[in-house]
Ligand code: HEM
């Protein structure tokens with residue numbers, strides 16, 4: 002565990018190195034938040050010959066790029082931890098600045114895909130006969146998760162992006178109110194997300210393990226650009242989404258709990274790391290979610306039935322989950338398709 | 345008068361009056377429709393049946409409880425937590441004492457308040473998502489069901505958003521939704537909070553006369 | 559709105575008393591009731607959700623009778639009027655898919671009595687003439703012959719004669735001043751006449767005087783099934799008149815579910831007065847005689863048996879314990895099926911469903927629940943079915959599902975296991 006943290010830290014520091022060099026060459030845009038706000042200049046030449054920077058460097062005890070100092074055991078004599086600066090820089094300059102784009106880009110791609118290639122229809126039309134796919138508990142756990150996730154997503158984005166997106170347009174007062182509200186909502190719904198995650202995991206994990214046909218799915222790009230892809234109950238796309246929700250969701254949950262109960266850890270740097278991972282994970286999930294919503298609704302005819310009625314059309318099942326169809330009906334997907342054609 | 349004062353003062357009074365009168369009118373109206381007196385020789389007491397019917401239906405029957413466990417948990421969780429929330433949360437007690445009656449209600453600790461809120465939210469969300477994701481529920485639900493759920497959800501949500509208690513606006517927003525909820529209540533299916541005792545009681549009485557408690 | 563639907567709506571409103579109104583008002587659309595209804599359970603079709611079956615009547619009430627309906631109408635918020643098309647669409651739901659078993663009431667958090675309300679709703683349907691053809695025909699038949707199967711007095715007498723010969727006891731017809739007058743369902747008279755012999759044997763032993771009327775022997779009330787109060791009253795009138803003319807103290811309602819409800823609970827209300835006699839159900843009477851030691855048990859039946867609970871006798875009739883105590887006495891090997899008693903499933907053919915040929919398929923589907931229950935009892939040999947109508951449904955159903963079980967009536971079982979005179983030293 003400690004090693005893992007260390008690795009993440011190294012990654013972070015590398016990132017920060019990049020940050021530092023770029024920060025100098027990039028001029029802040031007009032509405033950017035001034036990072037130097039409120040930071041007092043260091044004391045003047047108090048140590049005679051030493052320059053201010055030398056003074057600070059000593060004061061904080063060594064090389065800022067040494068990962069040991071950021072996350073490892075605190076070297077003796079270090080009075081000041083400066084990781085807060087790096088954390089702040091990362092959050093303000095990167096996450097806050099670019100996070101909003103990720104979902105927008107996904108939406109853009111989906112829109113282009115929809116216009117150019119269009120939704121996947123049930124090729125043989127609806128059969129009118131249905132197979133049950135998800136039971137009521139599965140459906141409720143899914144929508145419970147969806148509801149909680151959306152509430153958290155909206156409130157989280159307000160907290161993260163209120164300063165750059167709300168304050169400049171609606172004013173600081175409005176931003177303050179909205180952030181206060183969002184913060185309370187976010188904190189309240191957070192624990193429900195953990196409940197939803199565990200529940201959903203239990204209800205959906207069966208059928209979501211990797212199977213060899215999934216390789217074909219990957220090679221055929223999921224059939225989104227044409228061609229038939231075989232799959233069991235869940236195809237590789239769905240499985241990826243499931244595991245992404247599970248793993249990233251766990252990260253978000255753990256880091257969220259730490260942020261909600263900061264006294265659980267002693268080292269401030271863990272909390273700093275938590276906000277970063279929490280934000281990145283959430284933005285990642287939110288972005289992919291749009292893809293999921295697309296495929297679940299307008300992107301693929303007949304998909305939503307499984308989550309609204311628990312039943313899917315037999316033709317849908319044959320076309321998208323042929324191996325599952327064969328398993329639950331005991332019929333061959335390709336043969337019955339032929340049989341039915343003349344009629 | 346500030347917006348907050350308005351929604352907590354006059355509007356709240358008007359809404360409460362509509363609520364009270366509406367409830368009385370509706371319940372009274374149902375009772376006044378009247379019931380023909382049953383003259384078949386009774387085998388049990390209708391009055392006891394009325395009472396027993398009311399109590400019996402609080403407890404799920406074993407054979408059905410398993411099939412409908414999720415619904416029971418969500419339903420009971422939501423309703424009980426909401427009741428506790430309304431009566432024993434510190435800000436509510438303060439409001440009740442301030443505006444309504446000077447009763448001394450025991451105050452929940454903050455963590456208890458938050459926990460009941462979470463249970464209540466979880467229950468309500470489950471109830472509503474169940475409503476939209478099941479063919480039976482989709483068939484029998486109407487606008488009133490959805491409006492009722494959403495209004496109640498908004499009451500709870502705005503309350504939760506105002507938890508920091510540092511912005512009058514958020515508090516006013518909560519109160520506004522509460523007022524709307526109070527006005528909507530007597531005309532809608534939210535009335536089930538009062539009509540349940542009539543329906544349980546009526547069939548309890550009918551069957552009670554026959555010497556059986558359903 | 560056509561004339562017919564106007565009549566229906568008018569009747570809907572007339573029959574929406576405070577009880578039905580409280581049901582329409584209280585239903586929270588929670589869908590629990592679907593989980594109890596065997597038509598939904600066996601088809602999975604959401605339209606069989608109990609509360610949904612009441613929709614037109616509920617709409618009529620909410621439009622024209624409910625508190626605030628005037629206000630809502632003025633604001634354009636009231637439901638639209640009930641149309642003939644809608645009524646016709648619902649007709650199969652109202653007649654074919656509700657056996658008035660009241661199982662849904664058990665699970666309903668609001669305790670709503672769908673069965674009783676369907677009964678009231680059928681009043682509107684019957685008055686407007688929206689009735690399934692099969693039921694309509696049998697109603698006309700009853701009007702002519704007094705019996706849905708056309709059992710004539712002559713046929714009855716022939717059956718009585720047979721049974722007298724079989725058990726060697728005389729059965730008195732039209733005996734004035736007898737303590738008890740028995741009525742039967744035509745199903746019993748034609749299909750299971752042994753019950754006549756069983757009565758003779760049991761009552762002789764208990765020392766009761768009893769009789770059968772040659773003008774009013776039919777207990778089945780098709781008026782109740784269709785939901786026509788005037789017709790139900792007419793049918794009932796015959797029995798009441800005959801019983802009061804013979805000056806009997808009691809009328810014995812047969813092993814027939816809805817006949818019991820019709821005469822015992824609905825009867826006085828339909829006639830608008832109390833009867834000069836008391837109505838007892840045969841199971842109630844036998845249980846009482848047994849407790850009084852007048853019909854002691856002899857050799858017990860050792861077959862492995864279970865009991866079907868006819869809804870109108872048990873859940874809606876209130877005779878929950880009586881059949882059980884009789885069975886426990888008479889059988890050595892009685893086992894309850896899963897869900898027995900107050901939560902038991904209907905046979906699937908109650909509430910007029912079995913008298914309605916159009917509902918045949920649905921009835922058979924609904925019986926699958928019963929099959930499940932029966933299959934759940936290991937090494938089952940026989941099932942006691944204390945209702946003539948259920949019995950006929952069982953016969954069809956067991957046949958359909960290829961189940962080899964003996965079906966027995968409760969009175970016959972009690973008669974068969976009656977102690978010999980000398981066994982008790984009498
Ligand atoms: C709000 C819009 C959403 C829509 C319209 C939607 C739609 C769907 C549909 C139709 C399916 C079933 C696909 C199939 O039949 O195989 C599904 C499955 C699933 N959804 Fe959603 N969903 C939404 C939100 C969410 C959210 C917010 C999450 C989690 C954060 C989520 C997680 C899942 C998971 C894990 C599955 C199971 C698929 C698998 O196990 O591979 N969904 N969704």
Ligand code: SF4
Pocket residue numbers: 594595596597607608611655656657658659660661662663672673
């Ligand atoms: S009374 Fe019985 S058959 Fe009728 S709706 Fe209720 S459960 Fe179904």
Ligand code: SF4
Pocket residue numbers: 584585586587588589590591592608609665666667668669670
């Ligand atoms: S169970 Fe009762 S309250 Fe729920 S939908 Fe059915 S009738 Fe209405």
